Amino acid sequence: MVQTIRIEAAARGRAGKGAARATRREGLVPGVIYGAKEEATLIALDPRVVMKELHKGGWQSHLYEVAVTDGPTVRTLMRDVQFDPVSDRPIHIDFQRLAPGARIRVKVPVTFLNEEECPGLKAGGVLNVVRREVEVFAAVDAVPESFVIDLGEAKIGDSLRWSAVQDKGGAKPVISGRDFVVATVAPPTVDEDTTIVAPPPPPEATKQKAPPAGGAAKAPAKKK
Structure with a gap:
């Protein structure tokens, strides 16, 4: 069965973009735990822990026990990660709280x-x-x-x-x-034979000499 991974998180007191930016200035990644008909829990995580999980692959099918400082340990799924478009670092994480016995x-x-x-x-x-x-x-x-x-x-x-x-x-x-x-x-991919078509030969050179530059060719002299 799927593995359960325990990660530590600190509680956040305020919601909103300003509070999230303040969390990032402290070097942490803001997040939220929602679902199971309970009030959302605001959290902050160590970015090194987040990147370690993302690099594992398959994080969307892992169960996470998020241990919140001075709070409960919540069984969750990591549902969404938002990334900075420039640095590609995580800037927000959504966790879904799992109710016992739920599908x-x-x-x-x-x-x-x-x-x-x-x-x-x-x-x-x-x-x-x-x-x-x-x-x-x-x-x-x-x-x-x-x-x-x-x-x-x-x-x-x-x-x-x-x-x-x-x-x-x-x-x-x-x-x-x-x-x-x-x-x-x-089935295996078979490369079709490529037929190389030789370029057409250049047209035969005209036997008649070109007229001299600057004037028309002289007519041949009539026999007397």
């Missing part, structure tokens, strides 16, 4: 097993990943760390669909009513 909408990454043993890839095929993440509804305490698809028997032309996921953990896809494609084993 949440979350993106779960897809991983593939046995790529080295895959018959289609051995034959020169290419793994074409259609969905690197699948968005699902899942219980708070049962969000899968990833969805796993085994390529051990996949051949060229095969489509790996939602039904090929090994352990869904009770998650239900947001896309309903069809067994959608997650990946395919595409």
Whole structure:
């Protein structure tokens, strides 16, 4: 199941753009915890902690226990991160508070097993990943760390669909009513032969000499 990560946060007393700018001047990233029919909690976080989580990848499917100074520890999902358009540093973070027993909408990454043993890839095929993440509804305490698809028997032309996921953990896809494609084993790309067309030969030089510059050519003299 999905890992739970604990991060520390300081409480903020005031809301608004001015208060958020003041928090950034202190070297912290302002944030908010909302949801579960409770009042929003204003927080400030160490930017190094934030960047560490963002660099891990898959942060949208991780559970975070946010320990607020002089306050409660709240189980959350990191829902949105705003970045400075110039420095590309995080400038605000939204966390969604999770109620016990609730089902949440979350993106779960897809991983593939046995790529080295895959018959289609051995034959020169290419793994074409259609969905690197699948968005699902899942219980708070049962969000899968990833969805796993085994390529051990996949051949060229095969489509790996939602039904090929090994352990869904009770998650239900947001896309309903069809067994959608997650990946395919595409045939190898064959470069078409390129025919080189030689340029046409230059036109034959005119046998008649060009008239001298500055005047028309003289007519040939008549025989007497």
